[in-house]
Amino acid sequence: MSEVRDAIARAGRLVVKVGSSALTTAGSGLDVARLDALVDAIAxxxxxxxxxxxxSSGAIGAGLAPLSLGARPKDLATQQAAASVGQLALAHAYAESFGRYSLTVGQVLLTANDVVHRAHYRNAQRTFSRLLALGAVPVVNENDTVATEEIRFGDNDRLAALVAHLIGAEGLVLLSDVDALYDGDPRSGSTRKITEVTSESDLEGLSVGRSSSGLGTGGMMSKVAAARTAAAAGIPVLIAAAEQARSALGDADVGTAFTHASTRMPARRFWLGYAAGSRGRLWLDDGAVTAVVRHRRSLLAAGIIGVDGDFQAGDVVDLVSPEQVVVARGVVAFDVTELPELIGRSSHELPPEQRREVVHADDLVPLRRRR
Structure with missing residues (x-):
């Protein structure tokens, strides 16, 4: 057994994510038998x-049948209406199913603001900590009834990765209707199953798609992105099929395992790199990219070649390479209106009051190493 699988099998705290397609059908809503099987494995x-x-995804899918909707709606208002009905059905189903094992369920509905803003982030940490200490099983979903296009997580795979770091989980298990990661569409019959992802090179050239069920917003693409996020932050990850939940939560000898970083990323750096919303972009020259990403140095005005966005000092911005790749994120020390006259100039050329880092190394998180 690999180190990752062993870590998940022995973990004292796990986040388990299940997709809509594993719990619901477009015509019948919730599939109670599938939900019970998942709960059996978790219990x-x-x-x-x-x-x-x-x-758990599935709130919108669970609301389709009661509202006589034949397919997942495309407009946000109807999605919110379906979620409003479906969240009640989903929570009730989980409460009844976990009740068979005398386990109490606590529903936690999150929006992006709950992890983007530091105060909300800490409040969420305290809530999860207390629920777990009291022996409850928190069931988390994005709050689709109030989320807007601007603040949505986009998919519950990313939400699961954020929650895993937020609660200090020792592993993340992503369950769906596909049993593992493949190097193409597994329905074609000519693809290779990937059991271990040990580096970024294992993902090069892969063709992974979005959900084909029409019930979810994710798919393998979002699961790989979430797995990379969690693994980079030091969390072991396993992708498996929901029908393999008992094995995934047992010896973890199924699916695809993602090797994790050797050290856990501090909460602030993880929030900065993956949770906080970006308000703009700073375009860097090659020298600045090397300094920021490889040497973990502060970003100075001399290394900036362009500015984009509407931000103020203290906001989070993306740092972009000449190849248009976001290589880091950080807290900017200047307003967007101040920077145009500073960029490209050495510190000794600037007035004394402006001779400071544009993004300090302590407030900067590299996202991708240059080769």
Whole structure:
């Protein structure tokens, strides 16, 4: 067994995410038998001493049949209406199913603001900590009833990665209707199953698509992105099929495992790199990219070649390479209106009051190393 699989099998705290397609059907709504099977596997792991937070999609799918909707709606207002009905059905189904094992369920609905803003982030941490200490199983979903296009997480895979870091999870298990990561469409019959992802090179050239069920917003693409996010932050990740939940939460000898970074990323740096919303972009020259990404140095005005966005000092911005790749994120020390006259100039050329880092190294997180 690989180190990642062993870590997940032994973890004392896990986040488990299940997708809409594994719990619902367009015509019938919630599939109670599938939901019960998932709960059976989770309850078995909880009985062995593991604390589990369940991130569950399916609220919108669960609301389709009661509202006589034949397919997932495309407009936001109808999605919100379906979620409003479906969240009640989903929460009730989980409460009843976990009740078979005398386990209490706590529903936690999140929007992007709850992890983007530091105060909300800490409040969410405290809520999860107390629920777990009281022996409850938190069931998390994006709050689709109030989310707007501007603040949505986009998919619950990313939400699960953020929650995993937020609660200090020792592993993340992403369950869907596909049993592993493949190097192409597994329905074609000529693809290769990838059981271990140990580096970025293992993902090069892969063709992974979005959900084909019409019920979810994710798919393998979002799962790989979420797995990379969590693994980079030091969290072991396993992607498997929902029908393999018992094995995934048992010896973890199924699916695709993602090797994680050797050290856990501090909460502030993780928030800065993956949770906080960006208000603009700073375009860097090659020398600045090397200094920021490879040497972890502060960003100075001399290394900036362009500015874009509407931000103020203290906002989070993306740092972009000449190849238009976002290589880092950081807290900017100047307003957007101040920077045009500073960029490209050495510190000794600037007035004394402006001789400071544009983004200090302590407030900067590299996202991708240059080759």
């Amino acid at each position: 078995d792991r909880v009985a062995r001493g593991t604390q589990i937070v369940l991130v």
